[in-house]
Amino acid sequence: MSAVDYHSDVTRHVLWSIFGVLSAASITGYFLSISAKSERAKATVANLNSRTKSWWVMVIVLLCALAFDQKGSALIFGIISFLAFREYITATPTRRADHLSLFVCFFLILPFQYWLVYDTWYGMFAIMIPVYAFVLIPVLTVLAGDTTEFLARNARTQWGLMVCVYSISHIPMLETLDVKNLKMGNAGLILFLVAVIQGSDVLQYIWGKLMGKHPIAPTLSPKKTIEGFVGGTISACLLGVIMHRLTPFNMWQAFVISFALCCLGFFGGLIMSAIKRERGIKDWGTLIEGHGGMMDRIDSLCFSAPFFFHVVRYFFTS
Amino acid sequence: MLRATAVLLTKIITGGNAVWVDCPPEADRLRVYFANHGSHLDFATLWASLPSNMRQRTRPVAARDYWGRSALMRGIAVGMFNSLLISRETITRKDNPIEQMAAAMRDGNSLILFPEGTRSLDGVIAAFKPGLYHLAQKVPEAELVPVYLQNLNRILPKGYLLPIPLISTVVFGPPMQLNEGEKKGDFLNRTKMALLNLAPQPEH
Known part of the structure; x- marks a missing residue:
């Protein structure tokens, strides 16, 4: 279709x-x-x-x-989000302690958000990054124990997800x-x-x-x-x-x-x-x-x- | 085939944009590229960022006590990236790393070297080990090219197994040489400063 x-x-x-x-x-x-x-x-x-x-x-x-239908578009806009998020994080000061949370953003949260588009699971699509990722990111960074700029670092990562992934994923979602x-x-x-x-x-x-x-x-x-x-x-x-x-x-x-x-x-x-x-x-x-x-x-x-x-x-x- | 795969994989993971500052990317020069070290991906990224005609004649120098530990690691370092494995610890007359590097250069190979000797944890460049000085004495005709590797310690920091896909930049600086009568400490300081000069300056 x-x-x-x-x-x-x-x-x-x-x-x-x-x-x-x-x-x-x-x-x-x-x-x-x-x-x-x-x-x-x-x-x-x-x-x-x-x-x-x-x-x-x-x-x-x-x-x-x-x-294609939203399935193909989810893939192409997923790649666009990936490239944008990659540029955003490259230009953002991060620390060693952010490595795990950034890895999860790139390889779990981003693909999951676009899988939700693919699957047209609207309820989860609308809250996954604002609610679950919002909680998960500081949980992953706090374990590394580095408090330098702790709030700013987590906020920057969450902002990147909102701007590069969450917002952009609304474009293919229009097809549903x-x-x-x-x-x-x-x-x-x-x-x-x-x-x-x-x-x-x-x-x-x-x-x-x-x-x-x-x-x-x-x-x-x-x-x-x-x-x-x-x-x-x-x-x-x-x-x-x-x-x-x-x-x-x-x-x-x-x-x-x-x-x-x-x-x-x-x-x-x-x-x-x-x-x-x-x-x-x-x-x-x-x-x-x-x-x-x-x-x-x-x-x-x-x-x-x-x-x-x-x-x-x-x-x-x- | 194996080499082409290595280049492609490295480019996908680390980006590796090459920037040539006052240093022409010419294949007919014998060079020692010396770079800051913060990640396992350093030598692969620097090597892959070279134009292919230069890459064919350039060998990364890696520690045998690390990369020679298993057949798989040796296969990656030597088979894929054409590395020259040297000993970091037990140096004997028979097993002399400087002599091995000089021999590789006499065969027409340029080398990639990390004079800090080990990976930095926080991106701060440590004091240079004397190997670069001894090599410069042995092969005085070689151009010494400082190469600043940006973001690699963020892509795959020491102590982590999996990389995050940020965009790295490889900055090649103006070639240098060992001055006549220059002392070891002065030379190592001068080369380290040349490398630091290529790092992006903070805005403020």
């Missing part, structure tokens, strides 16, 4: 639009790279083009994840919701979420590059501007309205939910930037060309995915 309804017109339109936009971006990037004269313009265009290239890969990975009359199947919910959030990121970047003047959070993220945020959010909300046929929302609902997602996504990015600043790093990793690490790409999903999941689950399921 696939989460995508391939016989629907909506599916066909969505796929054409996605690949149309990507092709347009690649072609524009090609002509920009020919016409760029100054060194600075060349560097910007090169970065833009490597971002576009990465987008092709990311879109194809996402469509592969959606081609019983929503009536989805024209593209449940995959449409995921595409809507990812398109609005990532679209808002890209559009904020473009608006900021075109007319950004006033930094919105100069100490955290000097490149984010008020102009970029406003322009990007409004255009991402319009994108959400255009895509409302993928979801059970009417146009107004799509607009309001898109707006909330953009705000949560914006703060997600800002909060993860604050953590990067605290650690003194610029990017979480080097995995995705032009973007930094996995965590740099999904930071805005971390805070919006659980919200979106619960809005759909509470108001739109039968």
